[in-house]
Amino acid sequence: MAEPAVQVRGLTKTFGEIQAVRGIDLDVATGEMFGFLGPNGAGKTTTIKILCTLAEASAGSASVAGYDVARHTSAVRSRIGLVFQEPTLDTYLTAEQNLRFHGEMYGVPRERMRRRMDEVLEKVGLTDRRRDLVRKYSGGMRRRLEIARGLLHTPTVLFLDEPTIGLDPQTRAAIWDYIRALRATEEVTVFLTTHYMEEAEYCDRIAIIDNGEIVAVDTPEALKAAIGxxxxxxxxxxxxxxxxxxxxxxxxxxxxxxxxxxxxxxxxxxxxxxxxxxxxxxxxxxxxxxPSLDDVFMAYTGRTIRDAEQGNAPHPLQLLAAGRR
Amino acid sequence: MTTTTRDPSTAAHRHRTVGGPAHELRAISMVWQREMIRFRHDPARVFAMLLQPLLFLFVMGTGLASIVDTGGEIDFRTFLFPGVLAISVLFSAAFAGISLVWDREFGFLREMLVAPVSKFAIIVGKCLGGATAATAQSLVVLALAGMVGVPYHPVLMLKLLALLFVAAFMLTAIGVLLSARIRQIQAAMPTSQLTILPMMFLSGALFPLANLPDWLAILTKLNPLTYVVQPMRAVVFDYLNVSAGALEALDPAITWFGWQLPIGVQILVALGFASAILAAGIAIFDRSD
The missing domain is CATH 3.30.70.260 (ACT domain)
Structure with a gap:
């Protein structure tokens, strides 16, 4: 096996008093679909931000696509695709214009741009809506467009931070169909976070994170079997x-x-x-x-994921506010 | 691990040219193009922005013409014209820069900031885009030159457009600088107004900078916009028959400790201010926004 797509050693992030990530280790193999499962506020988004060069670790190291995230930010950025929880499209542009903007910013070769745009639009089923303004798109269509855009520059690793948050169940299922279909045609490692147990089931391996610590990493089947x-x-x-x-x-x-x-x-x-x-x-x-992944979560943390979210784990908004300082 | 069928065409293009000057140039050009696309889609804004300079020129200009003594050689509105032209780019340029607050609110700023390009490319692209849009808008005001006795001489028109572009670039950069610190959409408009209005009044756009009390004279010399408005008036007066006396009263030269700044130097000062504001904006803009 080639070098891991994502490698994390002793990664720690503190915001003042709050320890959001407490020394985690991770190896994600190239081509893998890796899920980061945990309640809101467990440290998932903070970890992704560090891996995407958007935040600096307080201690520890991480590399993505073979490049250190702290030292080679530009090399890392050009090799990753990002889909955030919050929308990041210009809704006054058309889908095509959003894609072209991205392609230019990421240096997609000109001769290849048109074909690559056709490919990614096709993958998410938006080919016939490509010239519409994004403001006319539904929530699910926007998310699909963001996934297409994340793939446009053929990244090595695609990060999806809660890719289906805020969508209705039917749309969520549709998004997942597209994500799973990607793996047949794209040479890409997918690193995603979710707090939906049923979504974690689609991953090759999952890491369960709680209170900033990884409590278990394995395939969903092995984790469930271990509960017995x-x-x-x-x-x-x-x-x-x-x-x-x-x-x-x-x-x-x-x-x-x-x-x-x-x-x-x-x-x-x-x-x-x-x-x-x-x-x-x-x-x-x-x-x-x-046994379900929820039971796995409970076995490792002593509570269900819903309990964890209602408990006194730091609220994500507090972390966000602390991160802005 | 599962095996997947790869698309060979994607693997072949893994090697991209990222980080070089050619790539930065593409990024600047793309950010500029986005401003152009949005400008084209919003004609209502263009007309709303033009109302203000036209009010200054025809309503205030005509109203005050009867009490302002311009020595009889030059109509007050002719005097106002270069200033009003400058005003016509001020607000739209500053708003173009401050639109980064909206970009942040609606998430698109993040799409720009996570790209493998420098902050320099993003902000320069934004400033060039805002400046181009604002200058294009001011063409409508420029077209009215004949109505206030300013000749449509092609060289004069080109000189004015070039100076307008400098003013617009400076104001867009100011907008960008403000947007680096303003988080709330509601605060964006009042803050930019608060910045632009003093600059407008202290630039000599609406009254001649002659025989001013010392404190006011000093403020006008500290105002970056002065160094664009004065050259604009000077080039307009070059194409009119103005006596030395009227010139002294209506378009006095800017002096630094007794030294009269030539127009070329004034423009260099303006460009220096614009570059400094731009550099400050790039420096304080937070990558992790």
Whole structure:
């Protein structure tokens, strides 16, 4: 295997008192689709900003496409494509004009520009809308155009920071179809962040990040297999009593998540009859789910991703404000 | 890892020419072109911006003509014309520069700042674009020269356009400088007005810089715009029959400690101011915006 597309060693970023990234290590192989999964405020965007040369690390080092992000900013910039959470299109220009602007800024050879524009527009299904002003585009179309633009200069690594944030489920699914189709035709490493578990499933490997630290890195399958347990959620007439009885009588540690008594056991389906025998409280509903990435997240961090976002992790706006200083 | 089918044509073009002067030039030209595209799409703005100079020239100029003594040789509106021409580029040029605040708000600034080009290329492109658009707009005012007794001599017209471009470039650079620090759209307009109005009044665009009290004379000499407006008036008067006395009263030379600055030097001072403002804008513009 050639040199890794992204290599990170001991990367740390502090904003005053807040430690946003606490010494992370990462290797992303060339051609890989790598997902960075974690709640808002976990340090995903900060890490991406450092990798894209938009922020400086407080300590540690990182290289992208073989170039150090702190020393060779221009070399790194010309080899990466970026799609940010916030839109960065000029809506008073047409799709084509936005693409041409990008191509000129990134030094795409003139003789190649036209064909490359045709290619990327085709990839995201915007060929017949290419001469429309972007302000007439829907949210999903804009995001597709940004992805096309990120690919225009044939980058080595494409960074997608929450590529589907703020889009409705149907549009999100469509965007993912385009992202996955890319891999068949583009020689590009994709590095994306998300806090949607189901999106992380599409990645070759994912890193779970929480409170600025990477708690696990592996393929989604391996991460789920490592959990080995099913998740059981029950609704009862007395949740507190249920938690206590589960602990006393079945030696199962349960906790309240999303308003339900939640616990993990191997072979969840065969556990259910024992549940009814052992508990004296009334059980209204039982749900048994095969391990998901959400369970993986919970296994490593002790909370669901939704708990984490409601908890006291630093709010991303605070980090943003601190970063502006 | 999964294997993927590569598109050979993409791999063949991995080697780009990024970072050289040719690439920087392409970037400057592209940023300039974007200003042109947006200028063409917004004709309403062009006309709104022209209303103000026309009010100065025909309403204020005509109203004051009866009480202002220009010595009888020259109509007050003829005197005003070069100043009003300069005013016609001030606001649109400054707004073109300050539009970076909008670019930041709507995200496009980031698209520019993450590109593998220098801040210099982005800001120079922006200033050239704003200056070109503002100068093009002032053509409408220039076309009215005949109505106030200024001859349509081609050389005069070209000289005026060149000076207008210098003024517009300077003002766009001022707008860029302001936008580096202004974060809020609501603050952009009032701040630029607050900057432009004193420059306009202290440049001699609306009254001759003769026999001024010392404090006012000093302020006019510190004003970068003075060094464009005065040459503009001088080139216009070159094409009119003006007696030495009237010239002394209406278009006194700029002096530094008793030394009369030749027009060439005045223009050099203006270019020096413009370059300094541009350099300051590039220096304080934050790459991670």
């Amino acid at each position: 347990a099913d998740r059981v959620q029950i609704a009862t007439s007395d949740d507190a009593a249920a938690v206590a009885q589960l602990s006393e009588r079945l030696e199962v540690e349960a906790a309240m998540h999303d308003g339900m008594v939640t616990f993990s056991v191997p072979g969840g389906a065969s556990f259910v009859p024992r549940l009814f025998q052992a508990l004296s409280v009334e059980i209204d509903t039982v749900t048994v789910t095969r």
